[in-house]
Amino acid sequence: MTGTAPARARRTLSWRARGLLVAGFTALSALFALVDYTPLHFVAVNLVQGLLLVGLAAVAALGCALRLPAFILVAGSILIVAGLVRLATYGQTIGIISGSVNAAALMVALGTAFVAIWLTSRPLPALP
Numbered sequence: 001m002t003g004t005a006p007a008r009a010r011r012t013l014s015w016r017a018r019g020l021l022v023a024g025f026t027a028l029s030a031l032f033a034l035v036d037y038t039p040l041h042f043v044a045v046n047l048v049q050g051l052l053l054v055g056l057a058a059v060a061a062l063g064c065a066l067r068l069p070a071f072i073l074v075a076g077s078i079l080i081v082a083g084l085v086r087l088a089t090y091g092q093t094i095g096i097i098s099g100s101v102n103a104a105a106l107m108v109a110l111g112t113a114f115v116a117i118w119l120t121s122r123p124l125p126a127l128p
């Protein structure tokens with residue numbers, strides 16, 4: 001038998017599926033606020049940060065459900081700003097975003113993922 005094998009089309013997730021996946025991980029990361037068992041306490045998320053993560057995960061999921069990628073951008077931007085504010089005010093204990101630096105890194109990373117999904121949600125312009 002000679003010939004070439006049929007090329008399989010590469011399947012990629014839509015921006016909505018990727019957004020829902022990251023929103024799910026964002027909501028699950030808020031569970032770190034409830035964990036009090038030291039070996040499982042990877043990220044020290046306090047209650048305010050946990051509520052912020054759950055609320056913004058809901059905003060992003062709503063944007064995916066309603067096909068409004070701007071909601072994903074808003075959720076990602078707020079997460080990035082909250083994480084960077086926490087990093088900038090690390091030495092102080094004032095503010096409602098007080099907590100650990102690893103929680104700030106988690107918020108910046110998840111926010112960056114949301115912004116990246118928003119960037120890829122728009123179709124690329126056709127090449128001439």
